[in-house]
Amino acid sequence: MNDTDGRSASRVTLDRRQFLAVSGSAAALGLLGAGDPGFAESKYAGQKVVFASWGGAYQDAQKVSFCEAFAEKTGASVVQDGPVSYSKLRVMIEGGAPTWDVVDVTIDFLYSAVKDKLFEKIDTSIVNVNRVEKKFQHEYGVGNIVWSYNIGYNTAVFSPGKHPQSWAEFFDLKRFPGRRSLRDRVNPMLEIALLADGVKIENLYPLDVDRAFKKLDTIKKDAVFWTTNSQSQQLLIDGEAGVGIINNGRIYDAVKKGSKLGIEWNENMQSVDYLVVPTGVKNKSIAMALIDEMTLPEHQAKVAELMALAPTNPDAFKLISPSLSPWLSTTPENAKKGFLVNEEYWKDHYKDLAEKWEAWKLS
Amino acid sequence: MSIDKRSWLVAPAVALLAVVFVYPVFWLLLRSFSDPYWGIQNFRTLVDRPLYLRALANTVIVSGSVTLVCLLLGYPLAYTIANAGSRLRRLLVFAVLIPFWTSLLVRTFAWMVLLQQKGLINQALLRLGLIDQPLTLIYNRVGVIIGMVHILLPFMVLPLYSVLTRIDPSYTSAAASLGAPPLSSFLRIYLPLSLPGVLTGTVLVFAIGLGYYITPALLGGPGDTMIAQLIEMQVSELGRWGLAGALAVILLLGTSVAFALVQRVIAATR
Numbered sequence: 001m002n003d004t005d006g007r008s009a010s011r012v013t014l015d016r017r018q019f020l021a022v023s024g025s026a027a028a029l030g031l032l033g034a035g036d037p038g039f040a041e042s043k044y045a046g047q048k049v050v051f052a053s054w055g056g057a058y059q060d061a062q063k064v065s066f067c068e069a070f071a072e073k074t075g076a077s078v079v080q081d082g083p084v085s086y087s088k089l090r091v092m093i094e095g096g097a098p099t100w101d102v103v104d105v106t107i108d109f110l111y112s113a114v115k116d117k118l119f120e121k122i123d124t125s126i127v128n129v130n131r132v133e134k135k136f137q138h139e140y141g142v143g144n145i146v147w148s149y150n151i152g153y154n155t156a157v158f159s160p161g162k163h164p165q166s167w168a169e170f171f172d173l174k175r176f177p178g179r180r181s182l183r184d185r186v187n188p189m190l191e192i193a194l195l196a197d198g199v200k201i202e203n204l205y206p207l208d209v210d211r212a213f214k215k216l217d218t219i220k221k222d223a224v225f226w227t228t229n230s231q232s233q234q235l236l237i238d239g240e241a242g243v244g245i246i247n248n249g250r251i252y253d254a255v256k257k258g259s260k261l262g263i264e265w266n267e268n269m270q271s272v273d274y275l276v277v278p279t280g281v282k283n284k285s286i287a288m289a290l291i292d293e294m295t296l297p298e299h300q301a302k303v304a305e306l307m308a309l310a311p312t313n314p315d316a317f318k319l320i321s322p323s324l325s326p327w328l329s330t331t332p333e334n335a336k337k338g339f340l341v342n343e344e345y346w347k348d349h350y351k352d353l354a355e356k357w358e359a360w361k362l363s
Numbered sequence: 364m365s366i367d368k369r370s371w372l373v374a375p376a377v378a379l380l381a382v383v384f385v386y387p388v389f390w391l392l393l394r395s396f397s398d399p400y401w402g403i404q405n406f407r408t409l410v411d412r413p414l415y416l417r418a419l420a421n422t423v424i425v426s427g428s429v430t431l432v433c434l435l436l437g438y439p440l441a442y443t444i445a446n447a448g449s450r451l452r453r454l455l456v457f458a459v460l461i462p463f464w465t466s467l468l469v470r471t472f473a474w475m476v477l478l479q480q481k482g483l484i485n486q487a488l489l490r491l492g493l494i495d496q497p498l499t500l501i502y503n504r505v506g507v508i509i510g511m512v513h514i515l516l517p518f519m520v521l522p523l524y525s526v527l528t529r530i531d532p533s534y535t536s537a538a539a540s541l542g543a544p545p546l547s548s549f550l551r552i553y554l555p556l557s558l559p560g561v562l563t564g565t566v567l568v569f570a571i572g573l574g575y576y577i578t579p580a581l582l583g584g585p586g587d588t589m590i591a592q593l594i595e596m597q598v599s600e601l602g603r604w605g606l607a608g609a610l611a612v613i614l615l616l617g618t619s620v621a622f623a624l625v626q627r628v629i630a631a632t633r
Contacts, residue, residue, distance in 0.1 A: 087599045224502050351601050359414040361585035
């Protein structure tokens with residue numbers, strides 16, 4: 001992932017005119033939190049806010065985008081911590097003294113944690129949530145990046161155009177023989193299996209669990225299961241699996257490094273990371289202010305350029321290079337082909353279904 | 364020399380263990396009976412759902428197989444080291460210790476590269492004409508056992524080696540001079556004398572193997588889930604501390620029983 005970092009400075013195409021256009025219009029609407037740096041400086045100067053994320057190149061991208069900008073604008077210091085561990089976060093919040101002020105969490109944890117009142121409500125007087133698309137706003141978190149599960153394939157095994165172009169084809173062992181790599185997790189596998197079995201996206205939820213497992217049975221013998229992202233990449237690159245389920249950013253990364261992989265956007269399943277504030281943090285307002293900074297288009301564009309993680313603020317696309325847009329999940333044409341995971345459903349069913357998934361693997 | 368007078372020497376270690384080990388373990392054990400409410404429901408869940416019993420069986424079988432392979436590979440290796448000249452001995456001990464110096468994750472990924480269908484081992488075998496079809500060496504139990512043996516072999520070799528070096532070579536010379544063929548002198552003299560090392564190595568490898576989860580997750584197939592993977596899932600994904608605690612209790616009990624058995628056997632051989 002380090003070479004991703006190395007590209008950072010040169011690849012960010014923050015055209016000055018574009019930048020002024022976006023920030024200008026934002027300021028005109030009174031949206032730009034940093035419109036009056038003098039005020040912000042006096043309020044948060046000398047204070048500290050701890051940001052916890054997932055480490056590696058991803059957190060580095062977050063650091064050099066909104067974290068450093070926030071520190072510069074306000075005179076506060078943003079301390080990086082992590083990697084995020086949900087058990088640690090939970091224990092820390094239950095203990096009453098969370099040391100993380102702002103945390104990057106996945107959508108499933110956001111929804112399950114809300115039940116247990118683990119996060120503070122987003123203070124809309126500080127965070128301008130309307131900068132991000134409505135579907136990425138939540139009462140207890142603000143979406144910061146979007147990514148998706150896609151069909152990825154090795155172009156030496158399936159030439160582009162003759163690759164599986166839907167989940168139904170992905171499951172079709174006759175037309176597309178050979179091993180395929182699957183995510184070792186019940187979500188997204190149930191949705192994918194149901195789509196493969198002919199269920200329409202709009203009728204997916206509530207999931208027909210038995211039907212999904214029955215469909216999964218049909219490819220179990222030809223499946224390799226991956227648990228880490230680098231594994232999902234390696235399986236396709238080495239041709240261990242000719243086609244597989246993989247995150248869009250991982251194909252982008254592999255292709256950038258010269259691997260011959262292709263991506264299919266049809267029926268991509270999207271997921272969101274949110275920034276949240278743990279219940280009981282000492283300085284809630286600075287935590288909210290950091291989240292507000294994250295929503296700005298220039299920072300989201302920067303993260304997208306570095307990681308191929310899609311912005312939640314559509315204005316960011318004005319700053320993203322046209323060669324990158326086709327790789328991003330929220331680019332309108334890609335978003336149209338895909339769907340957002342329904343965490344309302346998963347928050348009530350994940351525990352039982354995760355266990356069922358393990359049982360299915362062992363059966 | 365009285366051990367009691369010196370017992371304060373171990374006080375810091377005991378205090379550290381109490382804080383960072385005994386307390387958390389006790390806390391987890393407590394939760395297995397108290398979370399989400401008091402009772403034995405967590406243990407009942409483990410018995411009622413085939414998933415947990417299967418994973419438990421997997422754990423014992425995989426760990427047992429790994430122990431056996433380690434013993435078969437480790438005994439001749441330890442014997443060679445114990446009877447080698449000092450230079451070769453140093454080299455071999457070094458080679459045995461190498462796995463300790465690289466991270467478990469790196470080693471596991473290295474095995475993925477070696478064992479896969481287009482990996483080094485399959486390519487070599489294909490080119491030598493020994494096989495026509497690539498072997499499935501990974502994403503199944505074979506992969507798990509290979510990966511775990513590599514990591515756990517030192518835990519077998521080192522205790523064995525330390526016992527074997529202490530076996531007086533004059534015993535076997537005496538047996539030979541009295542007309543015992545090599546095999547019977549090995550079986551009747553050398554092997555019984557090496558038994559404490561065998562048992563220590565066996566129990567170490569078996570007990571450590573019971574708790575493995577990264578290797579089976581990365582090198583195993585869908586049927587190779589081990590109990591530690593389920594504990595990890597309960598804690599970090601599902602937040603079910605009670606069930607995790609119950610699984611941990613079972614694992615701890617299994618390990619303790621293994622240790623107790625070996626203690627007894629060692630005591631009996633003396």
